[in-house]
Amino acid sequence: MTKIDTSKLKKRVPAKKNRFGEPPVITEAGENLEAPETAPKGDKKKARYKTGRTAQFSTRVTSDFLKEFKRQAFEDDLKIVELLEASFEAYKKIKR
Amino acid sequence: MGYVVAFLSQKGGVGKSTLARALACEASKGGLSVKVADLDTQQGTVTNWHRQREANGFDRIGSVETFGKAKEALKSADNFDMLILDGAPRASSATNDIAKVADLIILPSGASRDDLMPTVLLAHELSKKGVPSNLFAIALVRVATESEIRDAQEYIRMSGYQLLKGYLPEKPSYRQAQNDGLAVTETRYASINEKAKELIQSIIDVLTND
Numbered sequence: 001m002t003k004i005d006t007s008k009l010k011k012r013v014p015a016k017k018n019r020f021g022e023p024p025v026i027t028e029a030g031e032n033l034e035a036p037e038t039a040p041k042g043d044k045k046k047a048r049y050k051t052g053r054t055a056q057f058s059t060r061v062t063s064d065f066l067k068e069f070k071r072q073a074f075e076d077d078l079k080i081v082e083l084l085e086a087s088f089e090a091y092k093k094i095k096r
Numbered sequence: 097m098g099y100v101v102a103f104l105s106q107k108g109g110v111g112k113s114t115l116a117r118a119l120a121c122e123a124s125k126g127g128l129s130v131k132v133a134d135l136d137t138q139q140g141t142v143t144n145w146h147r148q149r150e151a152n153g154f155d156r157i158g159s160v161e162t163f164g165k166a167k168e169a170l171k172s173a174d175n176f177d178m179l180i181l182d183g184a185p186r187a188s189s190a191t192n193d194i195a196k197v198a199d200l201i202i203l204p205s206g207a208s209r210d211d212l213m214p215t216v217l218l219a220h221e222l223s224k225k226g227v228p229s230n231l232f233a234i235a236l237v238r239v240a241t242e243s244e245i246r247d248a249q250e251y252i253r254m255s256g257y258q259l260l261k262g263y264l265p266e267k268p269s270y271r272q273a274q275n276d277g278l279a280v281t282e283t284r285y286a287s288i289n290e291k292a293k294e295l296i297q298s299i300i301d302v303l304t305n306d
Binding site for chain 1: 106164165166184186187188189190191192193207208209212213216217218220221222223224225244247248250251252254255
């Protein structure tokens with residue numbers, strides 16, 4: 001019986017895996033080159049003073065008045081201070 | 097305008113300052129007037145190192161200055177044979193400003209996925225911005241074993257970007273030299289100085305299209 005000689009046949013060499021994996025493709029590149037050179041400074045302080053309402057205003061009122069006033073502000077989607085300012089404008093008109 | 101060579105990355109600790117210092121030293125020794133712009137105002141690595149160098153009485157490497165803005169640093173390019181920019185450890189619009197005028201951008205990378213991936217991503221970004229790929233090259237730094245080097249080289253080749261010939265091995269003597277104000281080409285050991293010199297030489301070769 002003829003013995004088949006397979007010694008010349010080469011075995012596949014398994015592809016060696018790179019320990020670092022595959023490099024990222026260009027579509028994975030971010031937008032870092034658009035970022036500012038230095039971190040932008042916060043503008044919080046400016047926002048706080050934007051309205052010009054910087055003075056403290058404090059007074060005592062009855063709890064019923066406070067409740068009603070707050071409810072009105074809430075219903076009309078106003079800040080307490082906005083309702084106060086509107087009230088004062090109305091007062092000035094009546095007084096004239 | 098003299099040569100403008102920038103060492104950039106989008107992460108810290110990859111070897112920007114190490115290579116910038118070595119190039120500055122070797123160019124200085126070659127008789128060029130050199131200015132190193134340290135753009136990392138938070139660390140001021142090269143600035144501190146240069147102070148140490150002077151305190152220990154080693155040769156000056158020209159002028160070292162810290163700049164908060166890359167554009168400011170680039171203004172001095174006219175007054176020196178070589179302006180070396182040691183970038184801040186992040187990518188930003190400044191990277192772009194530098195890329196527009198630099199003769200060569202070196203992107204150093206360690207042999208880890210953590211270093212290689214951001215390096216290739218930054219190269220992609222530069223490429224997308226229209227920076228020709230012969231204007232930047234990746235340098236392998238802080239590598240240890242032969243097989244690690246092979247894999248890292250293959251990884252960079254797969255990315256399609258230019259890889260500098262040579263590499264900087266991870267050696268405590270490099271750190272010690274830099275602690276004393278010396279460059280990686282100036283350690284006490286001739287054989288590791290040679291390794292560093294090979295890498296610096298390939299920067300010069302790419303810069304002069306050799």
